[in-house]
Amino acid sequence: MKKQSENIIPEQRRALVLGHIQREGVVSVQKVAQLIGTSVATVRRDFAELANRGMIVRIHGGAMLALSQQTTFEPDYHFTSKVFVSEKEAIGKVAAELLQPRQSVLFDSSSTVFQAARFVVERGIPILALTNDLNIANALADAPRVELKVTGGSLRSGSFTLVGDPGRSFLGSLHVDVCFLGIHAIALRPHHNNSGSNKDPCATLSDTSLEVVAMKRQMVRAARKKVVLVDSSKFGISAFCDVCTLDYIDIIITDRNIQPDQQRCLERNGIQVIIADQEKVEKTA
Incomplete structure (x- = not known):
């Protein structure tokens, strides 16, 4: 490394x-x-x-x-925003490049998803953006071609995250094109089944807080395409509460430090894995 x-x-x-x-x-x-x-x-x-x-x-x-x-420990935003910065920037850039003009996009509350929002502003494409993160909302507010909606809810202590109603109910009424989801942990547990399938139904995404998980579950349900933005340190661990299993997810964007067996497990579950090249971001900075 x-x-x-x-x-x-x-x-x-x-x-x-x-x-x-x-x-x-x-x-x-x-x-x-x-x-x-x-x-x-x-x-x-x-x-x-x-x-x-x-x-x-x-x-x-x-x-x-x-x-x-x-399982329940969650560093505050000042920690998460300063660790694996180049990896998160590269992941965010790749995510922003996936979007098409005039799509509706959910931006989950996450320091990695925040980087995607930054690069969306840099691209200057017209989208409808929805988020439960005040920091992300602030970044997107500078983009004249972004129509911005904020979910509402209660502000979690030590973060920019909005949770609970009315935001949770609002998310439950949506049907959007894309969700950029951040996650605390992705457990890739060995599993043997007798169905002849190579998929691993025990592989799950999890997070540290029930109220945060409730928001993420609504986002997953609301989106046609679910894209997880996650640095490689989050693989192989579990957090307090499950958000969903891997079969709900379409794409995972991560960094080049993901282990080969972890990538194979994701792909075996039908996930498109995109490796973000942080050197490209550093060269264009």
């Missing part, structure tokens, strides 16, 4: 550290230092800060995700 630069702010570095712990479960100080390209002493300080926040538990020589947070 490509090393990260030392020239990043501490909060962004801690987001990277937390991302590695979330993906691996248990990590050593030395491994994290090597992965993000910083000193062991700096990683130890970051471990201490994350432990003080209740996000991780320190163990001899390393750290692990706090057990009480393994």
